[in-house]
Amino acid sequence: MSLFSTIVSQLVNGLQSGSIYALVALGYSMVYGIILLLNFAHGDIIMVGAYAAWMCMVNFHLHPVVSILIAILTSTLLGVVIEKVAYTPLRSAPRLSLLITAIGVSFLLENGFQLIFGAGAKDMSSAMTAVTGGPSISFGGTTLSFPAMLTIIVSILSMAVLTFLVQKTKLGKAMRAVSEDMGAAQLMGISVNATVSFTFAVGSALAGIGAILYLCAYPQANPTMGSMLGLKAFVAAVLGGIGSIPGAMIGGFVIGMAEALVSAVGLSVWKDGVVFAILIVVLLVKPTGILGRNITEKV
Amino acid sequence: MLKVSDINVYYGNIHAIKDISFEVAKGEIVSLIGANGAGKSTILKTVSGLLRTKTGSITFLDGDIRTAAPNHIVKLGLAHVPEGRRIFLQMTVQENLEMGAYTQKPTALSADLENVYERFPRLRERRRQVAGTLSGGEQQMLAMGRALMSHPTLLMLDEPSMGLAPILVEQIFDIIQELHRAGTTILLVEQNAQMALSIADRAYVLETGRIVMSGTAKEMREDERVQKAYLGM
Numbered sequence: 001m002s003l004f005s006t007i008v009s010q011l012v013n014g015l016q017s018g019s020i021y022a023l024v025a026l027g028y029s030m031v032y033g034i035i036l037l038l039n040f041a042h043g044d045i046i047m048v049g050a051y052a053a054w055m056c057m058v059n060f061h062l063h064p065v066v067s068i069l070i071a072i073l074t075s076t077l078l079g080v081v082i083e084k085v086a087y088t089p090l091r092s093a094p095r096l097s098l099l100i101t102a103i104g105v106s107f108l109l110e111n112g113f114q115l116i117f118g119a120g121a122k123d124m125s126s127a128m129t130a131v132t133g134g135p136s137i138s139f140g141g142t143t144l145s146f147p148a149m150l151t152i153i154v155s156i157l158s159m160a161v162l163t164f165l166v167q168k169t170k171l172g173k174a175m176r177a178v179s180e181d182m183g184a185a186q187l188m189g190i191s192v193n194a195t196v197s198f199t200f201a202v203g204s205a206l207a208g209i210g211a212i213l214y215l216c217a218y219p220q221a222n223p224t225m226g227s228m229l230g231l232k233a234f235v236a237a238v239l240g241g242i243g244s245i246p247g248a249m250i251g252g253f254v255i256g257m258a259e260a261l262v263s264a265v266g267l268s269v270w271k272d273g274v275v276f277a278i279l280i281v282v283l284l285v286k287p288t289g290i291l292g293r294n295i296t297e298k299v
Numbered sequence: 300m301l302k303v304s305d306i307n308v309y310y311g312n313i314h315a316i317k318d319i320s321f322e323v324a325k326g327e328i329v330s331l332i333g334a335n336g337a338g339k340s341t342i343l344k345t346v347s348g349l350l351r352t353k354t355g356s357i358t359f360l361d362g363d364i365r366t367a368a369p370n371h372i373v374k375l376g377l378a379h380v381p382e383g384r385r386i387f388l389q390m391t392v393q394e395n396l397e398m399g400a401y402t403q404k405p406t407a408l409s410a411d412l413e414n415v416y417e418r419f420p421r422l423r424e425r426r427r428q429v430a431g432t433l434s435g436g437e438q439q440m441l442a443m444g445r446a447l448m449s450h451p452t453l454l455m456l457d458e459p460s461m462g463l464a465p466i467l468v469e470q471i472f473d474i475i476q477e478l479h480r481a482g483t484t485i486l487l488v489e490q491n492a493q494m495a496l497s498i499a500d501r502a503y504v505l506e507t508g509r510i511v512m513s514g515t516a517k518e519m520r521e522d523e524r525v526q527k528a529y530l531g532m
Contacts, residue, residue, distance in 0.1 A: 180390070
């Protein structure tokens, strides 16, 4: 393989994993933006989505498109239910209580699924070929695999839809209003509960899409698959500036690229370490991230 | 129009509002005056549903709103321009106004925007600008315009003169009087007692969470204690 084709294929790898990180990071950032919660259960919403896809495809032999829709819907509903059951009662509690609750929800989901489905991975490689088995494109000695193209295109489309939703629709504007000033938003007649639920629904739907795209690359579901993916997406969100939607997208792609770069130079065992090293550097050098806003505390 | 009876509001263990009762009749300008920390803003927040009273009652247009959600209260026609304006600094001027119309039918939006832009031509010029770039006076106009988008019958204004140059204060108070002439009832909270008493019909004086005096604005202006404590005479 020529140097050029190595560079291109690593670039594509980086874009592929980066777009998954970006989708997941968006959920972290949106939720943080609106209720200042680092939702550490967010990664586990991906895991549940993956299990839903496994159930539909492997156990019930449903059509892949139907299965994917059910998986995304499951993630979406789970996000909303978690918010209603675990976070809404703590709306006026200290932030730390919320954070601890999020970690608790994460443990509950991981261990609950381990109890129900066992600790072993559920293989979906044959079922996923129905999704990933499209044509690949070759040019200049490099091959663009179908899953990679699918992942990149679906992610970019999702982000475009999200941007439209947040910038142009009434609900999206209400979301920005609540995230900037919850009290003032209430005085406008905006229902904070409905807006927060909507934010969780959108963030969790993106996590559901992320779950499917993750399965395209690694077709198996296991109870702890969401934790590392979630943590890295969290790093992406912090890198981009937590609370910022474009920041989460940029952060996700940067993390994906950094991993690909580390693998390309033959240090793939170090790639997790590099991601967390980035987190440390960001927190030391620019804690607000690339696009983070400086928050002035209101008195 | 608005009747508040015997409300008590607490911040944790701090008893901020003590047995307060007051009324605003249709067509009036009523002012609550008092020093910083007297509880003026707390009263407005309680009326608009952001804070809760443990006792008493709050009725608006003969309906009980003591336990109503803030978004429901806005729909009834009670708008609150909060202290410090609280506009959405990262949204554009027009988006801020759209948020003000959140409870209204979308079909009425363009006509309502036109109304506000007619009243505040500066906002029209800056409608695509991010609200954080506006000057203090423009931000106050935006906060008032935003509240007008919900077609309030009662407009509560919390310290509209705060942080503004005297000429802008005059301008804001002219606008308040125009709104009043156009049929909006006004509940005005002010530290600037001079300005407030110059346009109000009636006023209540608050000290450390209690109403210590009430009467017509004229009586207040002539009262020695008010002159000494609030008018700097």
